[in-house]
Amino acid sequence: MTGIDGHPTARRAPFDPPPELTACLEDEPIRRMRYPDGHVGWLVTSHELARSVLADRRFSARSEFKRPPVARPSIEPFYGAPALPGWMVDMDAPEHTRLRRLLTGRFTLRRMRELRPRIEAVVEDLLDAMERRAGPADLVECFSLPVPSVMICELLGVPYAERAAFQHYTEVLFSLSSGAEDAAGAMDELYVLLRRLAKGDAAATADGLLAALAADGTDPEEIAGIGTLLLTAGHETTSSMLSLSVFALLTHPEQLARLVANPGEVDNAVEELLRYLTVFHFGVPRTPLEDVELAGRLLKAGESVTVSLPAANRDPRVFDDPGRLDLGRRTSSHLAFGYGVHQCLGQNLARVEMGVALPALLRRFPALSLAVPAEQVPLALDMGVYGVHRLPVMW
Numbered sequence: 001m002t003g004i005d006g007h008p009t010a011r012r013a014p015f016d017p018p019p020e021l022t023a024c025l026e027d028e029p030i031r032r033m034r035y036p037d038g039h040v041g042w043l044v045t046s047h048e049l050a051r052s053v054l055a056d057r058r059f060s061a062r063s064e065f066k067r068p069p070v071a072r073p074s075i076e077p078f079y080g081a082p083a084l085p086g087w088m089v090d091m092d093a094p095e096h097t098r099l100r101r102l103l104t105g106r107f108t109l110r111r112m113r114e115l116r117p118r119i120e121a122v123v124e125d126l127l128d129a130m131e132r133r134a135g136p137a138d139l140v141e142c143f144s145l146p147v148p149s150v151m152i153c154e155l156l157g158v159p160y161a162e163r164a165a166f167q168h169y170t171e172v173l174f175s176l177s178s179g180a181e182d183a184a185g186a187m188d189e190l191y192v193l194l195r196r197l198a199k200g201d202a203a204a205t206a207d208g209l210l211a212a213l214a215a216d217g218t219d220p221e222e223i224a225g226i227g228t229l230l231l232t233a234g235h236e237t238t239s240s241m242l243s244l245s246v247f248a249l250l251t252h253p254e255q256l257a258r259l260v261a262n263p264g265e266v267d268n269a270v271e272e273l274l275r276y277l278t279v280f281h282f283g284v285p286r287t288p289l290e291d292v293e294l295a296g297r298l299l300k301a302g303e304s305v306t307v308s309l310p311a312a313n314r315d316p317r318v319f320d321d322p323g324r325l326d327l328g329r330r331t332s333s334h335l336a337f338g339y340g341v342h343q344c345l346g347q348n349l350a351r352v353e354m355g356v357a358l359p360a361l362l363r364r365f366p367a368l369s370l371a372v373p374a375e376q377v378p379l380a381l382d383m384g385v386y387g388v389h390r391l392p393v394m395w
Helices: 019-027 047-055 095-106 109-114 116-132 139-144 146-156 160-174 180-198 209-215 220-250 253-261 263-277 347-364
Strands: 003-005 030-034 040-044 284-288 292-294 297-299 305-307 392-394
Touching: 040 047, 047 284, 047 292, 047 305, 095 209, 095 220, 109 116, 109 347, 116 139, 116 146, 116 347, 139 146, 139 220, 139 347, 146 160, 146 209, 146 220, 146 347, 160 180, 160 220, 180 209, 180 220, 209 220, 220 253, 220 263, 220 347, 253 263, 253 347, 263 347
Parallel strands: 003 030, 040 305
Antiparallel strands: 030 040, 284 305, 292 297
């Protein structure tokens, strides 16, 4: 059995995971990995084993057991310590189950589809504003970031005027260069904002999720945590996916032409883009609470496990020619949103937002193109969620 020294981060191509990950997938889909703090744990790269770990209740999501798989100046405030109130992604049952039940019914596919007219209106307003200006422009700033930001603010009841603050604090939290003090400060500021709104601040929207949770008697500290989690994850991931998807389409003209010619296939195209790009690029952390045998390896209790979603979504045993972007591919089994009880709560919202935004953008601007050479697009390699820092386009 061979090992790997740290989680790979260097990419050779903007849309492909580091080659070391796919090499692990092909040669030894579960292998030893040394973490930045010196701990020796495990890296899981195959689709089958990823699903096994993420579905197995013996593998804990609790934050006090987690170790960051990539080097950071300091440890994040939610690593190595009990979960913050409401921060359910860092909890196991029964607390995770209780908190998730408060939200599941509010994020069903039916409810998210009911939001489609509002998403369409937001998208059209942003496209109108783009059309009024002369390009080039940064698509992240004028389109990809505002679409999910507006929607998650409206869902939660957070005033959109607060967007600059929460976007800044989110960037600090997701940046690999942020030290512990900066990250803790950003988290504190987000909790202050959401705690104020959870306690009935007049600026909060009365029909938003925060107000509904408060009316149900949910603890204000938990509401603040839930709101912080949904606010940060709800705009950062979808914004990254929208920007990166447009970048990928503009550099794959045959796939772009396919989507333009067949807008009715957008739902399937979105699934393939999610698989192909997989923006949660440094993996999902889990820790076995007891000794577990997996694929002939003995994973001992307490040994950190990182499940690589980008590698699993490039597994040739599940996806034919997985390194090729193919919008006609059927990819319902991808793991871009994770798997098991912690699977992304907002996945249906992200799908609807992408399914509205992408065809609308391409329909309005059929001559859309990059305003700089592809190699000059700044990649967000320094962020916990992969994407681009800017996407200069013209039309």
